[in-house]
Amino acid sequence: xxxxxxxEAKQSNCPRxxxxxxxxxxxxxxxxxxxxxxxxxxxxxxxxxxxxxHGTWEQQTGENSxxxxxxxxxGAMTDFNVNYxxxxxxxxxxxxxxxxxxxxxxxxxxxxxxxxxxxxGAPATGAGPAGPFTSQAGFWAYYEICTFINQGATQAWDxxxxxxxxxxxxxxxxxxNEKSFNIKVQWxxxxxxxxxxxxxxxxxxxxxxxxxxxxxxxxxxxxxxLGTGSTGCTAPANPLPPVxxxxxxxxxxxxxxxxGGSSSGGSGFCAGKASGLYPDASNKNHFWHCLNxxxxxxxxxxxxxxxxxxxxxNWP
Numbered sequence: 001x002x003x004x005x006x007x008e009a010k011q012s013n014c015p016r017x018x019x020x021x022x023x024x025x026x027x028x029x030x031x032x033x034x035x036x037x038x039x040x041x042x043x044x045x046x047x048x049x050x051x052x053x054h055g056t057w058e059q060q061t062g063e064n065s066x067x068x069x070x071x072x073x074x075g076a077m078t079d080f081n082v083n084y085x086x087x088x089x090x091x092x093x094x095x096x097x098x099x100x101x102x103x104x105x106x107x108x109x110x111x112x113x114x115x116x117x118x119x120x121g122a123p124a125t126g127a128g129p130a131g132p133f134t135s136q137a138g139f140w141a142y143y144e145i146c147t148f149i150n151q152g153a154t155q156a157w158d159x160x161x162x163x164x165x166x167x168x169x170x171x172x173x174x175x176x177n178e179k180s181f182n183i184k185v186q187w188x189x190x191x192x193x194x195x196x197x198x199x200x201x202x203x204x205x206x207x208x209x210x211x212x213x214x215x216x217x218x219x220x221x222x223x224x225x226l227g228t229g230s231t232g233c234t235a236p237a238n239p240l241p242p243v244x245x246x247x248x249x250x251x252x253x254x255x256x257x258x259x260g261g262s263s264s265g266g267s268g269f270c271a272g273k274a275s276g277l278y279p280d281a282s283n284k285n286h287f288w289h290c291l292n293x294x295x296x297x298x299x300x301x302x303x304x305x306x307x308x309x310x311x312x313x314n315w316p
Contacts (some may be wrong), residue, residue, distance in 0.1 A: 001019055002019050002042055005017045005018075005019065009291075010291075013289060013291060013296055015275070015276070015277075018044040018045065019042060019043055019044055020043060020044055020045045020046070020047060021039070021043055021046055021047065022047040022049055022197075023046050023047065023048055023049065023089075024048075024049060025048050025049050025050045025051075025053070025082075025085035025086075025102070026079070026080070026085070027076075027079045027084075027085075027088055028076075030088060030089065030092065034092075036089065036092040036093040036094050037092070037093030037094070039094075040093060040094045040095060040098060043098065044098065045098050045099075045100050045194060045195075046089065046094055046098055046099050046100065047100045047102065047197045048085060048086060048089060048099060048100065048101060048102055049102045049199070050065055050082040050085050050086065050101055050102040050103075051064055051065040051102050051103075051104035051199065052064065052065075052104075052108075053065060053066060053080040053081060054066075054080065054108065054174065055108045055138065056108060056109070056110055056124075056126060056127035056128075056137070056138035058124075059123065059124060060110075060121050060122060060123055060124055061110045061112070061118075061119075061120055061121060061122045061124055061165070061172045061174060062108075062120065062121065062174060063120060063158060063161050063163045063165065063174040064104055064106070064107050064108050064163075064174050064175060064176070065082060065102070065103075065104050065163065065176055066080075066081045066082065066158070066161035066162070066163050067081060067082045067083055067161055067162040067163060067180070067183065067184055067187060068081050068082075068083050068160060068161050068162060069081050069083075069084065069160075069161070070120060070121070070158070070160055070161050071160050072120075072121050081161065082101060082184065082187075083187070086099060086101060086191065086193060087191070096191065096192045096193050096194065097192065097193070097194045098194050099193050099194055100193070100194050100195050100196055100197045101184065101188050101193055101195075101196050101197070102196075102197055102198075102199060103176065103181060103184065103196050103197070103198050103199070103218070103222055104175075104176055104198075104199050104203075105141065105142045105176070105198060105199065105200060105201075105203040105204040105218050105219070106134075106139060106140060106141050106142060106145075106175070106199075106200075106203045107139075107140055107142070107145050107173045107174055107175025107176070108138055108139060108140075108173065108174055108175075109127060109128025109129075109138050109139065109140055109171060109172065109173045110122075110124035110126070110127065110128055110138070110171075110172045110173075111124055111125050111126050111127065111128055111129075111170050111171065111172075112124055112125075112167070112170045112171070112172050113125050115167075115169055115170045118154075118167040118172060119156075120158055120161070120165060120174070122172065124172070126138075127139075128140070128171050128172070128173065129171075131144035132144065134203075140173060140175075141202075141203040141204075142175065142176075142177075142203055142204050142205060142211070142217075142218055143203075143204070143205040143206075143207070143210035143211060144210075145166065145173055145175050146205060146210040146211035146212075146213075147210055148166060148168065148171070148173065149166055150210075150212075151168070152168060153166040153167060153168035153171070153173075154166060154167055154168060157179075158174075162180060162183045162184070163175070163176055163180045164176070164177050164179070164180060176218065177218070178213065178217060178218065178221045181218055181221045181222050181225065182221060182225050185222065185225035185226055186225070195226065196222055196226060198218075198219055198222065201216075201219065204216045204217065204218045204219050205217055205218075268294070268295035269288050269290070269295045270288065270290035270291075270293055270294060270295040271293060271295075272293070273290045273293070274290070275290050275291050275292060276289075276290055276311070277289055277290075277298075277306070277311045278290060278308075279306050279308045280306070284305040284306060284316070285299050285300050285302075285304070285305055285306070286298070286299050286300075286306070287299075287300070287306040300313035301313060303315075303316075304316070
């Protein structure tokens, strides 16, 4: 697949499509299901599903995506947390820069056996009721959790595991919020992991009407903490078709704009530069596409300009 993507990139003069995989976060599955070092050679990123560590298949409450192990965790349960899972992937041979941490925008709910016993690990009789929108017992979207909290649920912070939970009467939910997202991002950076992935966009407060935190509060918190939320690039409605044939000679920048110029010994603008897209300071509609040291002239659609912040054609 990677070879096919590389061939397609050369033919279309476009950046290569990435090869990624969503992978398990539990030690047993990692050991039995993956040749980690070998798989990592061929994948651009590994999206580690660091959630569903606890759920209503268990008879006591537990956090969906704890950063660290809890004080009551014993045996195999000490492995059921983000910190252990990510570092196990790394120690098994996956490069840290290829590992993406999973961030959930949902939580798991339980019905407490005794409403007065409402901490982490409290006995439960089964799943909590289905949410009004997700309609699945034991599972609530973040916007449904916000509704639960707004209706008077008590919020609590699970300090050992750096995630929150909430309860009211005999209902209990373990989830993530803006605070836990920020803590996890700082941990992610300290451990030099490649980034983050979210499950899922539509489970966040996409309308901004449930949590009073604006639209997509968790995802925007994640983007800001990672430093990727400062711009909102918009792809053109009718992008230019890909160039299918390279010019006979690489073209260097020619002070006048996008028409190119002499070959400058065949090296051109992209000589010594990494493959990618580069702006033309003299013509905002024009940009340079460098591919394996070869220079290609490209222009945005009429009315659009090349935006270096997203490497895309955008409205001025």
